[in-house]
Amino acid sequence: MPDAIRNLTFTLVEIATFFGAAVVAILVVWVAIAYVIDITQKKHAIRRNFPVIGRFRYFFEHLGEFFRQYFFAMDREELPFNRAERAWVYRSAKNVDNTVAFGSTRNLTHAGEVIFLNCPFPTLEEDAVPPREITLGEGFARTPYSTSSIFNISGMSYGAISRPAVLALSHGAKEAGVWMNTGEGGLTKYHLEGGCDLVFQIGTAKYGARTEEGALSDEKLVQIAAHEQVRMFEIKMSQGAKPGKGGILPGGKVTQEIAAIRGIPEGKSSISPNGHPEIRNVDDLIDMIHHIREVTGKPVGFKAVIGAYGFLDTLFKRIHERGLEYAPDFITIDSADGGTGAAPQSLIDYVGLTIKESLPLVVDKLMEYGLRHRIKVICSGKLITPSGVAWALCMGADFIVSARGYMFALGCIQALQCNKNTCPTGVTTHDPELQKGLDPANKAVRVANYAKKMAYEVGVIAHSCGVREPRELRRYHAHIITDSSFSTSLETLFPTRQVRPEYAEEVVKLVQSE
Numbered sequence: 001m002p003d004a005i006r007n008l009t010f011t012l013v014e015i016a017t018f019f020g021a022a023v024v025a026i027l028v029v030w031v032a033i034a035y036v037i038d039i040t041q042k043k044h045a046i047r048r049n050f051p052v053i054g055r056f057r058y059f060f061e062h063l064g065e066f067f068r069q070y071f072f073a074m075d076r077e078e079l080p081f082n083r084a085e086r087a088w089v090y091r092s093a094k095n096v097d098n099t100v101a102f103g104s105t106r107n108l109t110h111a112g113e114v115i116f117l118n119c120p121f122p123t124l125e126e127d128a129v130p131p132r133e134i135t136l137g138e139g140f141a142r143t144p145y146s147t148s149s150i151f152n153i154s155g156m157s158y159g160a161i162s163r164p165a166v167l168a169l170s171h172g173a174k175e176a177g178v179w180m181n182t183g184e185g186g187l188t189k190y191h192l193e194g195g196c197d198l199v200f201q202i203g204t205a206k207y208g209a210r211t212e213e214g215a216l217s218d219e220k221l222v223q224i225a226a227h228e229q230v231r232m233f234e235i236k237m238s239q240g241a242k243p244g245k246g247g248i249l250p251g252g253k254v255t256q257e258i259a260a261i262r263g264i265p266e267g268k269s270s271i272s273p274n275g276h277p278e279i280r281n282v283d284d285l286i287d288m289i290h291h292i293r294e295v296t297g298k299p300v301g302f303k304a305v306i307g308a309y310g311f312l313d314t315l316f317k318r319i320h321e322r323g324l325e326y327a328p329d330f331i332t333i334d335s336a337d338g339g340t341g342a343a344p345q346s347l348i349d350y351v352g353l354t355i356k357e358s359l360p361l362v363v364d365k366l367m368e369y370g371l372r373h374r375i376k377v378i379c380s381g382k383l384i385t386p387s388g389v390a391w392a393l394c395m396g397a398d399f400i401v402s403a404r405g406y407m408f409a410l411g412c413i414q415a416l417q418c419n420k421n422t423c424p425t426g427v428t429t430h431d432p433e434l435q436k437g438l439d440p441a442n443k444a445v446r447v448a449n450y451a452k453k454m455a456y457e458v459g460v461i462a463h464s465c466g467v468r469e470p471r472e473l474r475r476y477h478a479h480i481i482t483d484s485s486f487s488t489s490l491e492t493l494f495p496t497r498q499v500r501p502e503y504a505e506e507v508v509k510l511v512q513s514e
Contacts, residue, residue, distance in 0.1 A: 045411045045425040045437030078414075080337070081384065086408055088385050092453035093409040093446035109485040112356070114391045116478050119466025128459065129468045134398055136232060136376050137299030137329040145231040145299050147197065149178040150470060151389055151454045154380050154401035155201045155236070155303070157185025159249045159258045159270065160418070165410055165427045167440035170194025172409075172447025181401065182208075184236055184247050184272065186261045187224055194444070199232045200224055201303070202292070204246045205272035207262040216278070216288075218295050225296035232329070233292050237276070237285075237304040240338025240381055242347040246272025248340075252421045255430050282315045286326045293329070301330030301378075305338070306358035307351065309365075316369035320503065327374050332401070333358050335381020339404045340418075355381035355392070360494040363396035367496070370503030372396075384408065386457035393458070393473045394490060409450035410443050 031052055038044075038051035047054040084105060091098045106113065130148060137144040153173055158166050160183060173180040173196035181199040182191055186208020191198055202209055202216070209220045224230055242248075249258075249270035259266040279285050285302065293300040306312075319327045336352030353361075359379050366372040376398040383389050384405030392400050404412070411425045423429040426438030455470075462470040465477045475494060479487035499507050 042439035042442045045427075045439075046413070047437075048439075049424060049426065049434050049437035080339075080382070081404065081408075081414060085385055086414065089405055089408040089450060093450040095449040095453070098453070098457075109481060111481050111483045111485075113481045114387060114478055115481070115487055116387075116390065116461055116465055117476075118464045122466055123463040123468055125463075127468060128463055131455070131459075131469050132471050134376060134471075136301075137293070140325055140327075141293055141299045141329060142297035145197075147177075147179065147231075149176075149455075150393070150400060150458065151451055152178045152399060152401045153180040153406050154403040155181035155183035155199075155234070156403050156407075157183030157201075157207075157247070157249075158188045158190060158261065159183075159185040159253060160247075161407075161428050162423075162426055162430060162435050162438065163190055164435055164438040164440045164443070165407075166190040167193060168410055168438065168443035169406060169447055170196050171440065171444035172451070173197070175444065175448035176451035178451050179231065181234065185249075185258070187227070187230070188261055192227065192229060195229065197231045198227070198229045199234050200230050201234045201236050203236045203272050204274065204276050205262075205270070207264075207270075207272075210263060212263075216292075221292060221295050225298055230298070232299045232301070233296060234330075234332060235276070235279075235285075235288060235292070235300070235302040237279070237302050238334070238352075239303070239340060240305040240334035240336050240352060241340035242343035243305040243307055243336070243352045245343060245347055246274045248272075248343060248419075250419055250421065253430050258430075282311060282318050285315070286318060286322065289328050290326050299329035301328040301332060301376075303332035303334060305334040305336055305352040306362065307353060309353075309358075309361060312362065312365045313369075316365060316371055319371065320369065320506070324371075324374055324506075327371060330376040330378055330398075331362060332378040332380065333362055335379075338381045355379055355383070359392060359395050359397060364494065364497045368498070368500055370499045370507035373507065386454060386461055389454060389458050390461040390470065390473060391478060393462075393470050394475050394478045395494070396475075398471075405454075406447060406450065409447050411438065411446075 034055065035051045038047040038054065041048060044054070046057055088098065108115070131150055133146050133148040135144050135146040153169055166188065167190050169180055170191055171194035174194045179197040179199055180191065182201050184201050184203025184205065184207055187200055206214060206216050209217055209224060211217045247270065251267050251269040254264065254267055254270055256266050262270060264270055279288055289300050289302065333355060335355035335358065337354055363372070363377055366375055366377070377396060378399040378401055379392050379397040380401045383392055383400050384402055389400045407427055410427050412427050413425055415424055417423050418428040421429050421431060423434060426435045429435060458470045462473055465473060467473060475491040476489055478490045480490055480493065481487050
């Protein structure tokens with residue numbers, strides 16, 4: 001009997017050993033197959049850069065839905081962009097179903113939240129029209145720029161983001177019919193390759209348009225403007241995430257190619273001046289705008305985060321005194337909660353006004369001085385979903401631009417490593433091993449999908465409000481929740497400004513000329 005038991009035990013051990021070996025063999029084969037699939041596919045940067053291991057991200061992300069119910073933060077409590085916002089961008093970029101079930105996870109009584117007022121008789125599909133075309137620089141630039149695009153790509157320089165990221169954005173922008181801002185790092189062949197419309201940004205260091213001494217080069221401006229794709233020029237005065245501080249590109253991201261494009265030493269941190277040496281007052285700003293427009297023949301504006309806003313009165317008065325030909329063709333307003341690849345936390349957290357305050361302030365000042373028709377308004381700052389874009393249109397913006405929204409479309413997972421050259425998705429790194437995970441052809445499709453989906457869903461909001469197209473949205477179409485948990489109209493909070501009497505006649509002439 002003991003021998004029988006021993007034999008049975010031995011047999012069971014053999015069977016267990018066999019099955020164990022089989023499981024291990026199957027696991028090894030699966031890992032090998034998964035590795036080959038992951039390393040060769042081009043749709044998912046995380047899986048390509050981190051084969052096999054990267055697959056667990058999706059598993060844990062799925063489990064997170066259950067764990068967050070009991071232990072962790074809910075979808076709308078993550079920062080700087082919560083999971084609900086990022087998920088909307090991801091789904092849009094992948095062109096998958098973007099509907100949700102069971103009800104909103106948004107706190108509809110939280111102060112500051114925006115609610116749009118649906119019309120009892122919404123716009124029918126057959127009555128809807130495409131967004132109207134807007135022309136910048138008409139009558140003042142030799143080559144004005146006309147576009148109907150609403151949601152465009154904000155400034156991200158080659159250096160701050162990678163070569164495949166620039167390529168994907170360029171091709172995606174062309175497909176979607178939106179423009180792309182070069183950022184302050186200069187114009188590259190990667191920006192041009194996709195064929196999209198471009199806005200050339202002139203930062204405080206004048207990268208790509210500077211003399212050997214660092215001054216603005218008219219010769220290089222002419223060369224840049226010769227590219228038909230370069231539609232406008234933007235003077236970067238300040239950036240929302242770091243107002244009062246110039247661009248910062250860590251030395252580890254200054255490759256030989258980037259150094260050549262910028263005209264700086266390889267491997268040395270690129271620190272732009274915290275302001276333009278040539279622009280120390282309002283008249284200097286006006287002079288530079290006018291000069292660049294004369295040299296290039298194309299619309300010129302400036303970008304700034306609004307802080308001390310008294311200069312706006314001085315600026316707009318001087319424009320009237322010197323003539324409308326000295327006005328910027330557009331003003332890009334950046335928000336204090338804007339993004340960046342690297343900045344001091346003291347500036348990110350504590351300096352500048354957010355777009356919720358600065359956008360209506362600038363729009364109202366333009367109306368007050370009768371310059372609203374002459375100067376177009378572009379706004380930026382955490383506007384990555386349809387509600388934010390629709391709100392900006394209600395407040396008077398002509399265009400919205402986004403950087404981080406399009407980064408999410410490229411596959412960014414908010415790893416917060418933009419300043420370390422270790423971005424796991426290849427968006428903000430120049431490490432070839434990490435860049436290979438970002439396939440430009442695949443991500444270009446996602447960029448285009450995101451832009452198109454945004455235009456469509458902003459249109460859905462507009463049609464619900466009873467207007468034919470998004471640019472017909474006005475302040476009375478939206479409410480904002482107050483501290484009392486009740487809402488009030490944006491028009492009540494920001495009543496429409498009347499034109500100052502001394503400028504009324506000039507406004508009439510300008511409107512008639514349009």
